[in-house]
Amino acid sequence: MELKEYIIVNIDATFDGNLPFKSYKKKVKKGSVFTHFEQLEKKVYFLNEGIVQVEIKSKSEIKILDFFFKNSFFASYSSLLSNSPSDVCITAFTDCEVEIIEYQDLMAAYDSSLLANKLGRIETEKLYLRKVQREKELLTKTAEERYILLLSNHPQIIEQIPIKDISKYLGIQPESLSRIRKKIIS
């Protein structure tokens, strides 16, 4: 989906197609880095096609914090909002197509554009709920329950993401995930 179409479907059905900020498209190869650890984030991305992976350093280990799928926004958002170095690394997990918005252009649009502020508000609400949800899952759900949730929310994940990465995301050993999968299938 293109950003303009996404806005019509999710933000404002009467949107005339004139974005209140510049954006440009880019094709990105699997494995390319959008944002490095410690980099200052300056861009917001809308994912037209592909899967994006977000990693975090927890003590000496690198953990998968999140995946983003097509038709969603991503960025190192706390780096962007607080103008501080990114504590996550964002990578193209598959070949991707993105639309890129410079944050300074978005901020300029925030001054006077109702649409830009609606978009910013609604997408930030989604990111907030995502954080709350993930925190709650980690606090209250077992790895098996979280795997079932992941499958029901993103059934495509099982075809496109290797078991070792799913287990890194769930925070368990690949062997444990294999056991869970066998149990679910049987």
Add this chain to the structure above:
Amino acid sequence: MELKEYIIVNIDATFDGNLPFKSYKKKVKKGSVFTHFEQLEKKVYFLNEGIVQVEIKSKSEIKILDFFFKNSFFASYSSLLSNSPSDVCITAFTDCEVEIIEYQDLMAAYDSSLLANKLGRIETEKLYLRKVQREKELLTKTAEERYILLLSNHPQIIEQIPIKDISKYLGIQPESLSRIRKKIIS
């Protein structure tokens, strides 16, 4: 601080004082509950005066998740956004004065008001950063470091909040907090 003044200082310096939604003031006694566990949140509160406590049930235990201080918005925000029962309980920790906005009035204002969307966007950005910050602190900082952070961000906390509640917030035993405090003072 009144909500109108807060908006001029934090959201829009040219604000003319006409809020795009209704709001009303209320004085609330210490210990009163704003939002119960499992309640559907319907309101957004601006805290003019006082301290508000947010608790969460983690397994069988009740933990203090957060405190809000004057000149900030609070609500069971994920209940509000996802229209699901609140998993937090919000209580007046001291006598409070609040300004109350019905969420349905705020949503109506979101349709067409630039100011309402700016306010919603900026406050949601703050709540998002707060979640990220808290998650990071829990993952990477010791109780002592988190206590020092709390003191430097909210020096008034030490006079107004009993040690047993600060230790519940930090997720440690009151005896451990006493040791930390002695160590810092000496």
